[in-house]
Amino acid sequence: MKIIAYLYSDPVLESPPDPAIFGWEIDRIYRDLGDRAQLDRLLAECESDGADYLLIRRLEELGDSVQQVCDAMEKLEFLGVQVVPTETEVNPLNPKISRADLLKSIAEIQRDRHSRQIRKAHAKNRIKALPPPGKAPYGYRRGKDRYALDRAAAVVVKDFFEHFLLYGSLRGAVRYLERKHGKKISVTTGRRWLTNPAYRGDLRYRNGAVISNTHVPIVSREEAAQVDRLLRRNRKMSPRTASAPRSLAGLAVCGECDSPMTVSRVTSYHSDREYLYLRPIRCPKQSKCKALPYDRLLQQTIEAICRDLPEAVAQLEMPDEGRVEGEFKGAIAEKETLLSQLPELCDRGILDSETAELRAYKLRTEISQLQRQQAQLPPVNLREIARAVSIPQFWLDLSESERRFYFREFIRHIEIIRQENSWNLRVLFIF
Template sequence: MTAFAYCYTDPLLDPTPDLGRWQGVDRVYQDLGQRSQLQQLLSDCQTAPPNCLYIRRLDDLGDTMAEIGDRLVQLQALGVKVAIGESSLATDRGSELTLQTDLIQLLAIGQQQRSRRLRQGHARNRLNALPPPGKAPYGYRRGKEKYAIDRTTAPVVKDFFENFLLFGSLRGAVRHLAQKYGKKISVTTGRRWLTNPVYRGDTAYQNGETIANTHVPIISREEAAQIDRLLRRNRQLPPRTASAPRSLVGLAICSECQAPMTVVSVTARRQKREYLYLRALQCPQRPKCGAIAYERVLEQTIAAICRDLPDAVAQMNFPQLDAAKQSLLNAIANREEILAQLSQLTSTGVLDEETASLRAYKLRAEISQLQAKFATLPPVNLRSVAQAVSIPQFWRDLSESERRFYFREFINQIQILRQDTTWQVRLVFVF
C-alpha cells in the first residue's frame, strides 16, 4: 500500500513541525507559508495516486472552505483515501474521511477558519511591532502605529512609579494616587502597572513574547530594574509588612524561636510618650522570648550594616559578574547587527519581505529576553554605593520610610542572637 503525508505550517502561528512523526510513509510533502508542495502533491496524484494521504488537520488543504472542499473532491475522485491524524503507518492511521463526512466537517471548521484569519491578522501586526487590539493602558493613547504618551494621565502614572521607588510600598503608592489625584485603583491594578512592559517602552503580546523599544517609555530601564528588585524583595516578606511604617518590620527575626518580630507600642499612664519594642508574638517558647527596645535594635542594625556591608560587597565575584554582563551585551549587539543587515538582504533578493519580517520579529523578541536577563543582575556601581551608605549619619538622616527602603535593598534578614540576658544583631545580606 502506498501512502503520502502532507503538512502545512503558517510561520506566523504554528511552530515548525517534526517530520519524524511520519514514519513509514512513502513520501512527505511540506509547505511553509505557501502551498506550492500541495500543488506538487496533487500533480503527483494525477500520475501515480497513493492509496492513502495523511494530513494533520483538515484546514491544511486550504485557507477557505471552498478550497478545502475542492481539493478533497480532487483527491477522492482519484481514489485517494484521506486520513486525519499524526499517527505513523505502524500505529493508528487516523480517521478516514468520506465525502459526506468531509462536508459535515467543512461546516464545522467555518468558525475555526474565521478565528484563524483573525489570529493571522494579529500575527502580522506583531511582525510590524504594532500594538495589540484593545484599549491603550492608562497613561497612553493609541497612535497610528504605536502607543503615544497621554499628557493628561501620564504624569499620574509617573508619580505612582516615583512614589514606589522612593518608599518601596505598593499600598502606599496606591494611597498616594488617591490622596493627590483622586485616582482610585486597587492594589492588584497597581501591581500590574509596576510589571507592565508598556510603561517601559515595550509591547507584550498574548503569545507571551515582548518586543522592546516600540514607543516612548514612562520609566527608564534603570528604574524598571529597581522596581523588579523591590518586587522580588517584597514577595519574600510577610504579608502587609512591605508598607509597614517601621523600617525593621518584616526583617527582624528571633534566632532563639525563629519567629518573626513585630513592633508593639506601649504608653505610660497619663503620659503621651510612646515606647516601641520588638516582640515575637508567635513565640512557642515558655516563657516567651522577651521584648527588646526598638531604638536599641535600630542602632545596632545601623552599626552592623556600616561595619559589615563593605566587606560583604568586597567578597562578591565582580569579575564573574562583569563577564556575565559582557556576555549578555555581546549577544544583544550580535542580534542588533543581524537586524540591521535584514534590509540589505531584502533589497538584494536574498530574503523576501515576509521572511525578513518574521526574522526581524524573532530577533526583537530575543533582544527583549536578553535585556530582561541583564536587568536582573546587580547594578554595576554596587561597590561605590556600599561605601556611600556605610556612614552612620546617612542612616540617621533618613525618615523611617526611606530607611525601610534602603534596608530592604541590602538586608534579607536581621537576626536577633540572644545570649542569656544580652543579645546582638547579625545581618543576612541579599547577595
C-alpha cells in the same frame, strides 16, 4: 502499501511542526510554509504514482476555504487515496459517519478558517510592531500606528512609579495615588502597572513576545530594572510586611523560639510619647519570650551592618560586571547590524518583503530580551555601595521608610540571640 503525509503551517502564526509527529513508517512527507505549492505537487504525484493513505493533522490544512478543502478531498477520493486526519475527533471521510457529525465537521472547518484569518491579521500587525488590539494602557491613547502619551494621565502613572521606587511599597504607592491624585486603583492593578512593558516603551503581545522602543516610555530602563528588583524582593515577604512603615518589620527573628517578630507601639496615658517594641508573633513557649526595645535593636543593626557588611562583600566572588555588560552590548550590536542589512537583502532579491518582515520581528524580540537582561545588571559596583553604607551617619540621616529600603537590599533576616539577662543579634546578609 504506500503512506504519505502532508504538513501545512503559516510562519506568521506558528513554528513549523516536527515531521516526526506521524511516526517513522512514512514513505514521503510534503511540507508547505505559507503557500500550498507542495500540496499541488502531492496531488500531481498521487495521480502519476498513486498512494494508499494520506496523513494530515487537520482537514483545514488542505485549503484556505471550505470549498478548497472539499475540492482537494474530492480529488484525493477520485485518486483512491484515503485521508486520515490525526488531530480531528470526527473523520468526515468515514462512510459510517452521520449527517449531523458531517455538518459538525464542516462547521469546525469554517470556525477554524475564521479564527485563523483573525489571528493572521493580528500577527501581521505584530510583525509591523503595531499596538495589539484593545484599549491603550492608562497613561496612553491610541495613535495611528503607536501609543501616544496622554499627558494628564501619564503624570499620574509617573508619580506612582516614583513613589514605589522611593519607598518600595506597592500598597503605599496605591494609597498615595488616591490621596494625591484621586485615582483609586486596586493593589492588583498597581502590580500590573509596575510590570506592564508598555510603560517602559515596549509592546507585549498575547504570545508573550516583547518588542522594545515602539513608543515614548513613561519609565526609564534603569527605573524599570529597579522596579523588577523591588518586586522580586517583596515577593518573599507577606503583603502587610512589605508595606510596613518600620524599617525592621519582617526582618527580625527570635533565635530562642524561631518566631518572626512584629513591631508593637505603646503609648503612655495622657502623653503623646510612644514606645516601640519588637515581640514574637507565634512564640510556642509557656513563658513567652519578652519584647525588646525597637530603638536599641535598630542601633545594633546599624552597628552590625557597618562592621560586617564590607567584610561579607569582600569575600564574594563576583563576575567582572564590565565584561558581562560588554558581552550584552556586543550581542545587541550584532543583531542590530543584521536588522540594518535586511533592506539591502530585499533590494538584491535575496529575501522577499514578507520573509524580511518576519526576520526583522524575530530580531527585534531577541534584542528586547537582551536589553531587559542588560538593564537588570547592577547599576554600580557592590563594593562601592558597601563602603558608602558602612558609614554610621549614612543611616542616621535616613527616614524609617528609606532605611527599610536599604535594609531589605542587604539583609535576609536579623536573628535575636537571647542570653540570661541580655540579648545580642546576628545580621544575615542576602549574599
